[in-house]
Amino acid sequence: MGNIVLLDDLTINKIAAGEVIERPANVVKELVENSIDAGATQITIEIKNGGKTYIRVKDNGSGIKKEELPLALERHATSKISKIEDLENTYTMGFRGEALASIASICKFTIKSKTEDEYFQSVLKTEAGSFVDFEESVGPVGTEMIVEELFFNVPVRYNFLKNDSTEFRYIKEMLEKIAIANPNISFEFINNKQKVFKTPGNGKLEDLVYIIFGKKISQNLVSVDFAIGDIKVSGVIGNTTIAMETRKDELFFLNNRYINNQILYSSADQAFKGDTGIGKHGFLILNISMPASEYDVNVHPTKKEVRFKNENEVYKVVYQAIKTAILSKKFLGDDSASDEENQEYVKNEFAFLTNNFTSKGFENDAIIESINAPYQEEASSKDLITRNQKREIKYKFIGICFKTYIIIQIDDEIYFIDQHAAHERILYEEIKNNYKANLDGNVQMILMPEIIELPHKDIDFIKRNAEVIKGAGFDIDFFGDNAVKINGVPDIEYKTKITRKELFLDILDEMITSERTANKDIEERFIATVACKAAVKAGMDLTREEVDYLIQNLLILKNPFTCPHGRPTTIKFTKSEIEKMKV
Ligand code: ADP
Numbered sequence: 001m002g003n004i005v006l007l008d009d010l011t012i013n014k015i016a017a018g019e020v021i022e023r024p025a026n027v028v029k030e031l032v033e034n035s036i037d038a039g040a041t042q043i044t045i046e047i048k049n050g051g052k053t054y055i056r057v058k059d060n061g062s063g064i065k066k067e068e069l070p071l072a073l074e075r076h077a078t079s080k081i082s083k084i085e086d087l088e089n090t091y092t093m094g095f096r097g098e099a100l101a102s103i104a105s106i107c108k109f110t111i112k113s114k115t116e117d118e119y120f121q122s123v124l125k126t127e128a129g130s131f132v133d134f135e136e137s138v139g140p141v142g143t144e145m146i147v148e149e150l151f152f153n154v155p156v157r158y159n160f161l162k163n164d165s166t167e168f169r170y171i172k173e174m175l176e177k178i179a180i181a182n183p184n185i186s187f188e189f190i191n192n193k194q195k196v197f198k199t200p201g202n203g204k205l206e207d208l209v210y211i212i213f214g215k216k217i218s219q220n221l222v223s224v225d226f227a228i229g230d231i232k233v234s235g236v237i238g239n240t241t242i243a244m245e246t247r248k249d250e251l252f253f254l255n256n257r258y259i260n261n262q263i264l265y266s267s268a269d270q271a272f273k274g275d276t277g278i279g280k281h282g283f284l285i286l287n288i289s290m291p292a293s294e295y296d297v298n299v300h301p302t303k304k305e306v307r308f309k310n311e312n313e314v315y316k317v318v319y320q321a322i323k324t325a326i327l328s329k330k331f332l333g334d335d336s337a338s339d340e341e342n343q344e345y346v347k348n349e350f351a352f353l354t355n356n357f358t359s360k361g362f363e364n365d366a367i368i369e370s371i372n373a374p375y376q377e378e379a380s381s382k383d384l385i386t387r388n389q390k391r392e393i394k395y396k397f398i399g400i401c402f403k404t405y406i407i408i409q410i411d412d413e414i415y416f417i418d419q420h421a422a423h424e425r426i427l428y429e430e431i432k433n434n435y436k437a438n439l440d441g442n443v444q445m446i447l448m449p450e451i452i453e454l455p456h457k458d459i460d461f462i463k464r465n466a467e468v469i470k471g472a473g474f475d476i477d478f479f480g481d482n483a484v485k486i487n488g489v490p491d492i493e494y495k496t497k498i499t500r501k502e503l504f505l506d507i508l509d510e511m512i513t514s515e516r517t518a519n520k521d522i523e524e525r526f527i528a529t530v531a532c533k534a535a536v537k538a539g540m541d542l543t544r545e546e547v548d549y550l551i552q553n554l555l556i557l558k559n560p561f562t563c564p565h566g567r568p569t570t571i572k573f574t575k576s577e578i579e580k581m582k583v
């Protein structure tokens with residue numbers, strides 16, 4: 001080993017850059033965040049070759065004074081905090097004072113800047129962190145930073161970069177998040193001289209969603225505006241028709257900074273459960289505002305991870321914010337439920353999910369336990385479980401087509417209702433209610449109990465999940481080591497001609513298959529499978545009474561849009577939409 005020596009500044013900065021600057025997207029992020037911190041209302045970002053050869057970020061913010069320009073490139077030079085206590089009240093994006101020093105050390109760097117009080121724009125050039133040139137020129141108030149030949153002196157890093165289009169995509173996705181978090185700032189993004197997007201900066205989240213995610217998503221949003229104490233949750237969530245396969249479009253922001261946080265994802269999962277379809281994720285863009293003293297963002301230099309001081313409270317507020325928005329949907333005239341009714345429902349649903357559905361799949365059992373604590377009491381009082389009071393839906397029956405779709409008219413809207421998906425949704429709710437309420441009377445006893453012989457691993461599965469199976473309404477006993485006796489099945493209306501034994505075996509089969517893929521939602525999947533097996537199928541003839549039963553029971557549900565697997569139950573056209581379709 002060599003002697004101990006102090007590292008020179010360039011080496012220190014290059015090491016620091018390694019922590020924060022892995023790729024062009026990190027550079028763009030740091031520069032754009034500086035522009036935001038400088039109070040800019042217009043920011044232009046231009047890149048070439050995925051940012052490898054050229055990155056330019058120009059803003060109309062406060063600018064940097066000529067005398068302070070060299071200082072901005074010093075490590076730990078920041079105008080944003082002066083002592084550690086300031087972190088508690090810091091809402092700016094940056095505060096470590098490392099980014100510019102790090103970036104400058106690994107590229108050819110140009111800063112052009114002018115404050116309001118200055119007459120000339122200062123232009124400073126450095127290469128690998130060393131001074132190259134300084135001049136004065138003419139330019140607007142604000143700052144423009146140009147990064148050329150990133151990593152030219154760190155070949156190891158350069159070689160590690162992906163191809164241009166991949167690096168471009170990283171930059172684009174990151175900028176989209178920043179743009180969404182800042183609806184009042186207009187962002188223009190240019191790639192290889194072509195405009196990628198430009199946001200209006202008019203403060204309207206809906207306009208931003210339209211530009212970034214497209215028309216379909218922007219037309220299926222429900223706004224969220226919710227607060228408990230000093231935690232406020234605002235933004236939009238997507239309705240069920242735009243639920244996603246991945247959580248790529250679940251965007252959480254904390255005081256307008258994009259963050260990744262497991263607590264928030266779990267909370268959203270719970271809130272969307274039953275409304276997005278099993279295994280799907282709701283679309284959401286939510287900003288959580290709360291005092292900076294209530295969390296710590298300094299966990300990692302990229303500042304994407306935060307630690308909340310009161311995780312349970314955050315979990316709960318986010319859950320309730322989303323659930324309340326889901327229930328506020330104006331769909332099929334179901335906006336009649338009062339806010340208090342909805343609040344009650346949300347609380348109740350929350351208690352149910354956290355008590356029954358989550359504890360297994362949840363990564364952090366300790367959290368869920370403490371979240372349950374304040375709710376335990378409420379969850380046990382059965383009278384809280386108040387579903388929709390019956391109310392009659394007035395509709396005009398038009399007919400059934402393809403032996404599958406019931407067509408009805410309500411006011412000036414036409415609905416095509418998928419008979420299987422609709423019945424499935426109704427039965428699912430019914431079984432889930434019974435499961436929740438833990439009612440004893442939800443079993444339909446069979447006159448002649450059936451004994452089914454099963455392989456050992458199936459018996460094992462049933463034993464492990466006996467609670468769930470019984471909760472859903474199966475009355476079973478174990479009969480010796482390799483058989484179960486079925487005394488009763490869930491007390492719902494079976495429209496399919498299926499024997500009780502077949503029903504049980506089918507469900508068992510599906511559960512065992514899905515256990516291998518995702519055992520997380522076992523209860524939900526179980527209930528959904530029972531509902532699916534019992535529901536009318538496409539192609540079955542329905543009587544007029546059966547049609548009425550389906551419509552009356554579907555349309556009073558809180559979430560009539562999709563079957564439990566996420567397939568739509570209903571397609572709706574308004575009269576004016578039909579007029580527009582005519583060519
Ligand atoms: P930090 O953002 O953590 O303070 P940086 O290294 O990113 O550290 O920036 C150092 C300082 O340079 C900032 O504190 C700020 O005073 C100044 N600065 C950087 N970019 C800009 C900009 N676009 N407009 C105005 N000032 C800027």
Ligand code: MG
Nearest residue numbers: 030034094099
């Ligand atoms: Mg910064």
